Amino acid sequence: MLLIHCPYCDQTLPEAEFAYAGEAHIARPEDPSQLSDEEWRDFLFIRSNLKGPHFERWRHVHGCARFFNAVRDTVSDRFLLTYRAGEPRPDLSTPEAAQ
């Protein structure tokens, strides 16, 4: 069972308290009606499905109930970092992020 750091509670807690919520940084378009069928399809269905660091959303569903973002390595299944919803996508190449 993984351990996950909730950036709101600032605690590292067992995976069983959390729920996965899909890839992160896919904002719902401001005005969906302006999108072409292809653009809307991509928003709905196309995901990066990365091997390696993956930006994804989790919810501390059995805790503070907040949604937050995480970077998880899909090869090692390790969480590299977690951060609050709305914060910019971290640059993994910086040493602070690598910590």
Added chain:
Amino acid sequence: MSQFRIPGKGRVKHDEKVTFSFDGRRYEGLRGDTVASALLAHGIHLMGRSFKYHRPRGPVTADSAEPNALIGTSRGAGRFEPNTRATVQELREGLMCESQNRLGALSFDLGAVNDALHPLFPAGFYYKTFMWPRSFWDRLYEPVIRRAAGLGRAPSEVDPDRYASRYLHTDLLVVGGGPAGIAAALEAARAGVRVTLVDETPEMGGSLLSDPEVEIDGQAAWDWLAAALDELRARGVRLMTRTTAIGYYHQNMIGLCEKLTDHLDTLPENAPRERMWRVRATRVVLAQGALEKPLVFHGNDRPGVMLAGAAQSYLHRWGVKVGERAVIVTSHDSAWHAAFDLAEAGTKIVAIVDTRAALADELRAEARVRGIEVLAGHTVTGTRGRLRVASVTVNPVENGRVGDPRMLHCDCLLMSGGWTPSLHLFSHTKGSLQWDEASRTFLPGRMTEDCHIAGAGRGLWGYLDALSDGAEAGAAAARALGHAVEPTGFAVAHDRPGTGESHKELPTDRRSHRVRAFVDFQNDVTAKDLRLAVREGMRSIEHVKRYTTNGMATDQGKMSNINGLMIASDAVGKAPPEVGLTTFRPPYTPTSFGAFAGYKRGATFEVTRATPIDAFAEANGAVFEPVSLWRRAWYFPQGGEDMEAAVARECLATRGGVGIFDASTLGKIEVAGPDAVEFMNRMYTNPWTKLAPGRCRYGVLLGEDGYIRDDGVIGRLSDDLFHVTTTTGGAARVLNMMEDYLQTEWPDLDVWLTSTTEQWATVALNGPKAREVLDGLVEGVDISAEAMPHMSVAECRVAGFRARLFRLSFTGELGFEVNVPARHGLALWEALMEAGKPHGITPYGTETMHVLRAEKGFIIVGQDTDGTVTPDDAGLGWAIGKKKPDFVGKRSLARPDLVAGGRKQLVGLMTEDGAVKLEEGAQIVLDPDQPKPMKMVGHVTSSYRSATLGRSIAMALIEDGRAREGETVHVPMPDGVVRAKVTSTMFYDPDGERLKL
């Protein structure tokens, strides 16, 4: 005294006899015995028959890696367990055990005909024979071969034992209580680390228990061991024996299975049989030691053929000689020490046969002192003896040529093919393995977890090295935990270091088709099978494994993996690391289902949610059905009514008078705040701005993909407060979805969401008499038709309780839903029952609710929809706020697929014969005479007998269904095709006259 027990020797209690039975015969053993050691003390090696060939087999190990000596154990009704390793099962008074997989007596097994027919059972036998005709399945494979090949019989009774589960947090978990593990625990505990030390056996000590001659720090091994364990206890180390680390999971979570009662003479009241521990350790030391490998030669599976290390353990731990005349066959120094110890104990060592030509001088000298013949550079080419080895044939090997045979008479053959580090747990972590060419074995490579591996588990040999390495691992763990520590050193006398060689199958002078050299004893896989698999095209070790089943038995190839790899890599012509090792998976040893289930069985299998009115249903004979985690009253049979009769009565009573229904399980979400109406507009398809406080509306919730996710009636209580209801099963999902949008897409909206499902008890009253029942109980609001029209909501008091009163209908009748605080639910129900008595009020359950709603064509999300149904498909196009610029899923309703023709639409179906009820899920075709496979145009989603209409009704999703209204479709069923007419879903009161009361 048993013939093969050495008085006073071993760690068993010679003054405490324990009786047990094996295959119906009573035997005496000693406290501390395993079934295997007790039987061996009586000279019994034959303990089972092999899986495929029914070959006679005896124990080959003294530990949990045992592939052969599998028995069924029992201590009375329900407490039968098959496939228990006799080498692990401790004796207890009255233990009943039986051998397995035999047809007839163990000594004369009818199934042994399989062995004579072995050319018929080559590698890939099952894959090949499955190609044969179907009829062979019924007459040959299933009844004969399946029965003849197998393990023990499955238990047939409910397990009466309890199983517990616990969590444990520890700074350092040490797996393995041998010298390395104890040294690690000592070092870390001395540094102040909280340590847990576990071992799968009943006693800490590991190999020290089998090597009492060794001296550590001036003390005899067993004295040092006792002192070390005392110190660990004194330092607060948690020592757990009979506790197997079964799996190593992410971030140092280790599963431990602790056996608590299998060794006890009598069962303590209410004690759990096993306890599963979920351990989270900051650091882990794996000190699991190494597993001895067999040598692969013709007849290496005969009873009496055993690992040399096992014989040494039987001698020192249990005081049992495994035979009177032993031949040693080895490629490793360790077996020499076993030979010397056995010689001391009085077993005649006929010869030490070593595959190596060059041998250590000290070993030769010690053999000479004891008068033991040494045959260096020799191979074994066969054994004889029907139920027990009686002789072994050995031949010299020079320059790869096998010389003339020589027969050695013996009653046991002790072999050693060297040692394999036990890397199962390490492999669970996806740590990489590195091939070590010098020792020809895999060693731990890159770590993925915060763990250390110590001792024989990383290829070290000898007590000094194991102890020092364990101490270093303990110190490293302590340092990682922030403690300053320098590992202490050890002084070891009479150490037994050694080296060895690894082999593929031993060279032989036999014709290859006559060689039966076993690699996997438990699955009866021979070296020849492995080579055949490679010849037939298997190249990957994973394919070879599956084709031959090598390493796939319950021992997971503990003994066979490396030998199998050596042979397969030789056959493929590649180096072993290029062929690779198969994956080890948890659990390390077979683990009972009970241990995994823990408390989650029977009534505590999962949570049962009961409504505040559950007690009434219980007391009034309701039949219940599970709905998500709720238990809901399904129907209320009276007299001897069956379900159909009860539902018909409940339906008619509701439509004719008044029915009462517990709707408390409905999901309820309070949407509150200045932006509540904007939030509702964005979430649901319907427009909400113009819905006045005091009114309610049927709302439809889509996913962003445009498909229906949920529905429910939503009341507006004030400008900034909505009472949202959801489906029973959808409550948590809907709240999650709302929170998701609110938190991450529209954090600017000032809205609060609160689940109130369990705060309100909800009672539905339906039927023309509903208002009359309610009238005298309502205060604070006028519920007349004029003052409170259909689809209204009011806050008032009902039966004296604060209430939210909805006028709505899921039945097509005049209907009210009364919500009161949950603690008053039962009192409200009883007040309504009392008030309804003069009107013949009738409680109804979920089945009647389903029938009544179907008669009106109201959908159940998840039954009439399946996640690919749009509002238009379901006939709910009217519920879409077409003028709203956006809502969740709106853009998708214009997706090409969703506006294209040919979509499945929800329609009604009436069978031509109203007495025939369609089956839910049945497929629908347009032409029943078309060739198979027929084109299926849809399926039945709901189907009931309608007492109101006096016939069956159904709903179905059918391609372009609405355009087919009036057409006949066909539903092919096993006993004939049912004809049905496509209709509207509105079967009853299509104009809604009955709501106008």
